Amino acid sequence: xxxxxxxxxxxxxxPTVSPGTSTTEAARLLRRADVPAVVVLEDDTVEGIVxxxxxxxxxxxxxxxxxxxAVMSTPVPTVSPESTLIEVADTMRExxxxxxxxxxxxxxxxxxxxxxxxxxxxxxxxxxxxDRGAIRAEATDSAEIAVGD
Numbered sequence: 001x002x003x004x005x006x007x008x009x010x011x012x013x014x015p016t017v018s019p020g021t022s023t024t025e026a027a028r029l030l031r032r033a034d035v036p037a038v039v040v041l042e043d044d045t046v047e048g049i050v051x052x053x054x055x056x057x058x059x060x061x062x063x064x065x066x067x068x069x070a071v072m073s074t075p076v077p078t079v080s081p082e083s084t085l086i087e088v089a090d091t092m093r094e095x096x097x098x099x100x101x102x103x104x105x106x107x108x109x110x111x112x113x114x115x116x117x118x119x120x121x122x123x124x125x126x127x128x129x130x131d132r133g134a135i136r137a138e139a140t141d142s143a144e145i146a147v148g149d
Contacts, residue, residue: 003084004084004085004120005083005084006079006080006081006082006084006085006102007081007109009085009116009117009120010102010109010110010111010112010116011034011110011111014039016038016040016108017029017038017039017040017041017050017068018040018041018042019047019068019069020069021040021067021068022065022066022068023050023066023068023070023071026055027055030050030051035111036098036099037049037050037051037099038050038068039076039101040068040069041108044106044108045106046078046103046108047076048068048069048073048076049072049097049100049101049111050068050073051073051099055071057071058070073097076097076100076101077091077097077100078100078101079101080102083102085121086125088112088117089114089121089126092112092114092127098113098114099113099114100112100113
């Protein structure tokens with residue numbers, strides 16, 4: 001099971017937006033239970049990723065709606081459809097991210113999420129803190145980064 005490839009478990013299609021899309025539209029997409037993150041594409045190239053926590057941070061910091069380019073995480077690491085589930089989990093843990101775009105060459109294929117990997121890998125392998133449900137990654141200065149708070 002753990003040698004399975006991410007292409008075998010990602011949904012066939014996931015919503016994408018352009019950098020000029022409003023955060024309101026991105027938030028509407030993120031309300032869907034089947035959407036762990038919204039990938040930002042420009043000219044079919046992954047430019048960033050927007051998560052629920054990005055939208056929450058934006059709302060907490062400003063009263064004005066913004067374009068997703070103002071709140072997206074960039075640059076965003078990606079994984080290949082041929083990546084194993086372990087490789088995807090390791091990349092998530094290394095970057096402290098709970099969602100990663102899956103890209104074949106320059107073509108966007110979908111989003112891998114920690115929730116998607118959970119049935120296949122242990123909490124330890126995913127780097128999930130059992131008390132908080134957050135992904136943990138070590139920063140370069142040895143400080144812990146929590147994602148999903």
